[in-house]
Amino acid sequence: MRPFDRRRVILGVTGGIACYKSVTLARLLTQAGAAVDVILSRAAREFVGAITFEAVTGRPVAPEILAPGHALAHIRLARETDLVIVAPATADLLARAAQGRADDQLTAVLLATRAPVLVAPAMNDGMWSHVLVLQNAQVLRAIGHTVLDPDTGPLAFGEGIGPGRMPEPETILAHASRLLETSTVLAGRKVIVTAGPTREALDPVRFISNHSSGRMGVALAAAAWRRGADVTLVHGPLEVPLPVGVGCVRVHSTAEMREAVAAALPTADALIMAAAPADFGAATVSAQKLKKSGATPVIALEHTVDILESTRALRRPGAVIMGFALETTNIEAHAREKMQRKGLDFIVANDATEDGAGFGVDTNRVVILDARGGRDTPPLMPKTQLAEVLLDHVIAALGTAS
Numbered sequence: 001m002r003p004f005d006r007r008r009v010i011l012g013v014t015g016g017i018a019c020y021k022s023v024t025l026a027r028l029l030t031q032a033g034a035a036v037d038v039i040l041s042r043a044a045r046e047f048v049g050a051i052t053f054e055a056v057t058g059r060p061v062a063p064e065i066l067a068p069g070h071a072l073a074h075i076r077l078a079r080e081t082d083l084v085i086v087a088p089a090t091a092d093l094l095a096r097a098a099q100g101r102a103d104d105q106l107t108a109v110l111l112a113t114r115a116p117v118l119v120a121p122a123m124n125d126g127m128w129s130h131v132l133v134l135q136n137a138q139v140l141r142a143i144g145h146t147v148l149d150p151d152t153g154p155l156a157f158g159e160g161i162g163p164g165r166m167p168e169p170e171t172i173l174a175h176a177s178r179l180l181e182t183s184t185v186l187a188g189r190k191v192i193v194t195a196g197p198t199r200e201a202l203d204p205v206r207f208i209s210n211h212s213s214g215r216m217g218v219a220l221a222a223a224a225w226r227r228g229a230d231v232t233l234v235h236g237p238l239e240v241p242l243p244v245g246v247g248c249v250r251v252h253s254t255a256e257m258r259e260a261v262a263a264a265l266p267t268a269d270a271l272i273m274a275a276a277p278a279d280f281g282a283a284t285v286s287a288q289k290l291k292k293s294g295a296t297p298v299i300a301l302e303h304t305v306d307i308l309e310s311t312r313a314l315r316r317p318g319a320v321i322m323g324f325a326l327e328t329t330n331i332e333a334h335a336r337e338k339m340q341r342k343g344l345d346f347i348v349a350n351d352a353t354e355d356g357a358g359f360g361v362d363t364n365r366v367v368i369l370d371a372r373g374g375r376d377t378p379p380l381m382p383k384t385q386l387a388e389v390l391l392d393h394v395i396a397a398l399g400t401a402s
Contacts, residue, residue, distance in 0.1 A: 003177040004032035012106040015043020018088035018122040018166035025169035078112035088122035098136035117145040125162030174244035187228035193221040196236035200281030211359040214238035217274035219387035254304040308342040322346040
């Protein structure tokens with residue numbers, strides 16, 4: 001089940017220019033499966049009308065606190081919700097919430113609810129840096145609310161660039177999904193995920209690489225973080241955005257990826273090696289650009305370092321190691337040999353020639369093999385969905401190990 005399926009979410013919107021982003025957030029929450037109840041402050045209604053939110057959520061906007069016939073609306077909303085999001089949260093809202101005020105529908109709900117609360121501040125950079133605003137944000141964190149730091153970027157017209165922008169709706173959605181996640185098995189666990197290709201230089205402008213986009217590894221890192229893990233993503237060049245909340249280490253060569261994995265591995269509970277490191281590099285890298293004129297150059301290749309084999313001694317006892325094998329022939333036989341040679345708990349094998357699977361697409365079909373002889377064959381599915389399946393295997397193995 002997805003985190004938002006059949007969940008009730010309150011979206012509190014206070015008065016700031018970032019209100020326009022809140023409409024997108026309401027749409028994203030609804031598309032993710034949540035029933036969204038929007039509460040607009042009086043100031044917010046000056047920026048975006050209630051009918052706009054009703055159009056994207058399919059639900060009426062909550063009444064004002066003193067609206068006739070709705071005397072206990074704040075109690076009902078507070079009890080029925082699974083999560084409260086305040087986005088944007090102005091300096092005024094932070095102050096009133098930190099003081100325990102209940103002078104409008106939203107602050108009354110914040111006092112009455114026992115659901116998790118996610119706050120996304122948005123204001124002028126001078127206001128955000130004021131000691132009183134920072135103190136109010138810290139008060140809310142101290143009572144258990146999740147208060148995001150604002151983004152840095154262009155502010156209101158004429159105000160330049162600085163910290164104060166409301167985080168993007170996709171970022172808020174990711175944090176909301178983590179708060180709604182019911183599985184806490186990975187909470188406190190350290191997970192390393194690798195993603196994307198590596199590049200082996202031929203000369204200052206050319207390299208050897210492959211078609212990996214990084215989609216699978218990024219999906220795994222995002223899913224592990226959502227489930228509560230402390231995630232490090234070691235990645236080469238990616239064709240997809242970096243996941244929210246994840247510590248990211250950018251590398252270029254296979255040797256650099258090996259070093260980054262080796263640095264994090266001794267304290268990791270799991271390593272998911274979803275990257276596609278280049279298997280070969282130039283034996284000699286030309287210091288100058290290879291010219292097309294003259295004889296065709298002959299480039300001698302050599303094997304790059306095998307990351308999984310070379311870091312075996314660094315694995316902590318009980319750590320779960322999952323590798324990937326993209327093959328074109330004898331898929332399972334090659335994968336099992338690789339699993340045994342590299343000392344893996346799991347290997348995820350797939351056929352590079354199959355339509356809709358492998359590099360550069362949003363879907364994948366794999367065979368999941370484990371060291372005990374197990375075999376799982378999920379159907380073709382989106383890589384985001386497959387990431388959940390793979391994590392279930394890792395979690396089960398962690399439970400056995402512990």
